[in-house]
Amino acid sequence: MAIKKDISQAVIKRLPRYYRSLKLLSSENIKKVSSKELAEMLDITASQVRQDFSNFGEFGQQGYGYDVDKLKLEFEKIIGIDKTYNMIIIGAGNLGKALNSYSGFVSSGFNIISLFDIEDKSNENILSIDSLTKNFIEENSIDIAIITVNSDSAQSIADKLVKCGVKNIWNFAAIDLDVPKDVNIENMFMSDSLFVLTYKMNH
């Protein structure tokens, strides 16, 4: 599978949606899917589907549709969820605790190693931010840090994470964080989704 360089953000953002559709089809025991059917599931055009797929090589034969399970596996490889990841969470408020106890992570290969907080919550088995060190990150092979502190503390936490050698950050704080270019960051701005809903309500 030869993946083209410079794949657009729009295509990358559609990958999880393709994967979700394929998982659904697979769970319904559907074996074949056409680009037209996938397009309908994603609310895009069939030519967009074919164009998206062309970034990742050949997935099927024109006119015969795609093999659902095979394509699902291809997408797992492309998205990188054919592997496991070790994660930590910084911020043991309700959101941090919700993510920490979310069973869906474990079943998808995302292991949460530890939950940290700025405040002393040692009685709840939550680690102090002071014990978050370069050593800890290395010894526990931490792949991803999740930031669930409030917006005011998020940048200083991001700085600390970068200093400790964390290369991938999933940010839930409602601000854009400055990180070096070699650090991947993905923001989970929940209000974006709420605003799409209010838009729909008003039009």
Place this chain on the structure above:
Amino acid sequence: MAIKKDISQAVIKRLPRYYRSLKLLSSENIKKVSSKELAEMLDITASQVRQDFSNFGEFGQQGYGYDVDKLKLEFEKIIGIDKTYNMIIIGAGNLGKALNSYSGFVSSGFNIISLFDIEDKSNENILSIDSLTKNFIEENSIDIAIITVNSDSAQSIADKLVKCGVKNIWNFAAIDLDVPKDVNIENMFMSDSLFVLTYKMNH
């Protein structure tokens, strides 16, 4: 402001991102912004910005850039956040509690009226799902219901909400829900964001 019909999902999903960029510029006291600068902030092309804006009428004069504060207000109107909304949350696990205590909602005009749960949590001031009725929805002018129960219960909760007359659902459960066509639903699939991160990590 004459808004065109049939605005694509892709454009709608960019609206909150334009709004976030404009809020940031405004907070930095920047008065003017060009389509090129906005395009860079959103990681799209300037012609895409102009094309997006053309759906909503005229925002500025070619070559002069846009007035940041004026454009921010226009986007508030377009997104519909120039109004207030009453919300309820169904599912008082950690995620439901996190949303219930999120102060950002109140400051943006989103009032959480009540938190419900399937289990009896009356000692925590959480309402029983049995008290969720058509009457409750009407008397409290509920605009939006947030579903934070687990995937297994989400469809039956959605059915109950629809029966009670709820017209707008913000769904955090990791499944697509079936609702009538006149009910707006917006899904907050958090793993989509995580998968974009794992994609970036692997490419």
